[in-house]
Structures are given as C-alpha cells and as structure tokens.
Amino acid sequence: MLLVERGQEPYAGRWALPGGFLLPEESAETAARRELAEETGLADVTDLHLEQLRTYSEPDRDPRMRVVSVAFAALLPDPPAPHGGGDASQARWVPYDAAVDLAFDHDRILADARRRVGAKLEYTCLATAFCPAEFTLGELQQVYETVWGTALDRPNFRRKVLATPGFVEAVPGAARLTGGRGKPAALYRAGPATTLHPPLLRAPREGRPA
Amino acid sequence: MLLVERGQEPYAGRWALPGGFLLPEESAETAARRELAEETGLADVTDLHLEQLRTYSEPDRDPRMRVVSVAFAALLPDPPAPHGGGDASQARWVPYDAAVDLAFDHDRILADARRRVGAKLEYTCLATAFCPAEFTLGELQQVYETVWGTALDRPNFRRKVLATPGFVEAVPGAARLTGGRGKPAALYRAGPATTLHPPLLRAPREGRPA
DNA sequence: TCAAAAGTGTTTGGCCTACACCCATGG
C-alpha cells in the first residue's frame, strides 16, 4: 500500500492514503491518475488500470470542511520508490497488514479496497494487473495467494488459468528463472479477456471435509 | 426503471434518471434516499437496499456547469405509482428495454446499473430485494430470468437456492397462488446471508454442446 | 378432465480436487 505521512493538521504525523483535489477541468479518474504520477514519479500511468471503488461523502469525514472523496485503486507490479511532496512530508510502501490506524476514514477505504480487489480476482482477469508485462504462472498464482491469504494447488491453478480463453497468452519460446533455483518458467502475457467464466473460486480447501 | 421527464432545459422533454443535489449536511446515500422517497411517495425507504454504483465526474457531462453525480440503484418489488414534481414534469415506470435515449449520460449510467445488478445476482443474495417480504421460489426465479434474460431449470434452481444456507427461510405453513392457476407455492422470506458460496452461475445452457 | 404451476426423484457426465510423478536448474 502506498501511504503518505501527513505534514499538516488534521492528523499531522499520521499516515494516510495519497490523494488530492480535482482541478476545474478534470474528471475524478484523471485527477487520481495525476496524483498517482506525482506521488510515485511514474511517467506512464496512462495505460494503468484504475479501479473506481466508491465515493465517501459523509459530511463529517474531514473535520475542516465537507470533503467528498472518490476512491480509486491502482495495481502496480513493480512499485518504484515513492516521492514525498505537497502536503505530505514523506511517502512509502507498506504491507497491507501494517497499514492501520490511518487518518480520516482511510482505514475503512483501505478495507473496502482489499475486499473489492479480492472479490474481483475471482471473476475477472484483474490479477494480471499485479504482474509485469511478461510473467510466469507462478507469479500470477502468488498474486491470488497473497490477496486471498490462502494456498492454491499449483497444477489445478495452472489448468484453470490456461483453460480460460483470453486470460493469458504464451510468449513463444520465452522462459525465465523465478526463485533463483528451479526449472525456468514459461512466460505469459495478459490476454484480451476481462471476465472469467467460470470464476476462479477461493477457498478450494475449505469445502466439507471427506 | 423509474424515469422522470425533464421540464427544463437542457434536455427539456427528454426522459432522465431521477436525481437531485446534496443538501449541506447530507451524505450521497442520504440524499439519494430522500430523492427516492420524494419521487415515489414511499414513506419507509429507510430499510431499502441502496447500492452505490459509481461516480460520474466528466467535466462536460452537464452543459450548464460541472456536476459530479454519485449513482445509486434501488430495487423495489412492488413499485407504487410515481409522483412528478420538482423540475420533472412527470414520472413513470418503464421497462428496461424502453428506457433509451435518456438525457445527459444517463443511458450509460443505466447500462452500468444493469450490468452491476446482473453480476451481483450471481454471488450475492441481492435477488430477494426485488421480491416482496414473502415470496415464492418461482417469483425469485423470475427475478434472475428477467435480469439475465435467460431461462433457468426450475428444479435445479430450487435446489441451489435451498442448499445455500441463509439465502431464504421457509414461512411455515404459508402458501399462495401465483399465476392464478396451479398448485399454491410455499412462501419464503429473505435469510440472513448476504453472499452466495458457491455463486449461482448464469448461462447454464451456454456450455459447450455435447 | 385438462392445463398450469409447484415440487420430487434420478441418472449421467463433467469438472475439479488431491496427489503422484517427471523435468530442469543452481548450489
């Protein structure tokens, strides 16, 4: 999770989700993309998937004034070192479990984001957005295992992914070592499909025991 | 679909989704609930499910000025006759397929709503929100068939619903005739569950043919 | 007595879990 440390009141010194205000001629997504570019220093955020989560509009969520926030989630496979700046004194990447006690209602927003992304992994091809342009099936599986917090059976995962048309496309002849050791893994690219039919269900080991 | 006919420019005389502006101390959901109550004349919209769809913030979506809209979907089993009023000259219920050529970007919003509701039927218990407090399984099945536009096998649908714990609860001893003829159907209430595991998949007759 | 709708039973096939096994590479 990309967090910024607040430099001003309210919540000075607390960590928060990065964000900012819309410019007069911006849509919320354009503004989110701009803020992300500023915070990460990434040059090409144009083809990055931005998932609109939901809008938070409770009148008292910011003690200074009424602020309506449209929350987005972006998924970066290789996060660069973040830049501080603006009203944030510094920025850093933090594991999900360590991102607690945030400013404003950002704990809730982050929890909503986690649940939404976890659910979308089941029935969309979103997982490839966490991977670099070319990735191994082991890396793709780790995305699921990390977000869901469960272990998946490798052979079955592999079959299910390859059986879904348009989910991934093989990069012919390419292979790469992943963990340093072991057999080099074949490389894949994200395919044209966006939804998974049938879905990739969670908790395969949580069925009724034999 | 509840539509209102616009009485003012822009788009005077065109049909549009009902809506309005936030009051100073309202959240978007509170405002949506208030607008819905005004438009339908319903007294108790407090325990009605309001699903936040997404926020539309393109700068030019309203020619008069910049308007950011937070779209919600409400599901009414027995819609009452709507009230006109406000800047709408009249209001009416319209079948989904007839709700075309709406004002602003409301065609897109309506299409987003349809897709979202259809998807949520698969993995949540949302369908009961379309039914009255006590309903038959045939009525519940019609919700799925209407939104998805597909036919479902009645015995299998019945088993799947009853096999999902907390989806529906039998009303003991109660029965009601549905189509005028036929055997009276047992009545059910919505259960405490909110998500379906495993999901109720669409398109059972669209698998690879034998 | 027929039509229509609810509800039950049963077969069959497909999918999917679980696990065993081979392959390739680095140390």
Next chain:
DNA sequence: CCATGGGTGTAGGCCAAACACTTTTGA
C-alpha cells in the same frame, strides 16, 4: 546429487444439468 520450482498425468468424488414424474389447484 539434492533442493527447489515448473510442468504433466490421473483417479475418485462431488455436483449439477437434464428430464421424467407426481401433486395440487382453477377452469
């Protein structure tokens, strides 16, 4: 030659699609 990760094969079991059948009502 062993540990590690990639990849293939397969048997068993569960589940669900498909459809036949019974039940109960109104006309």
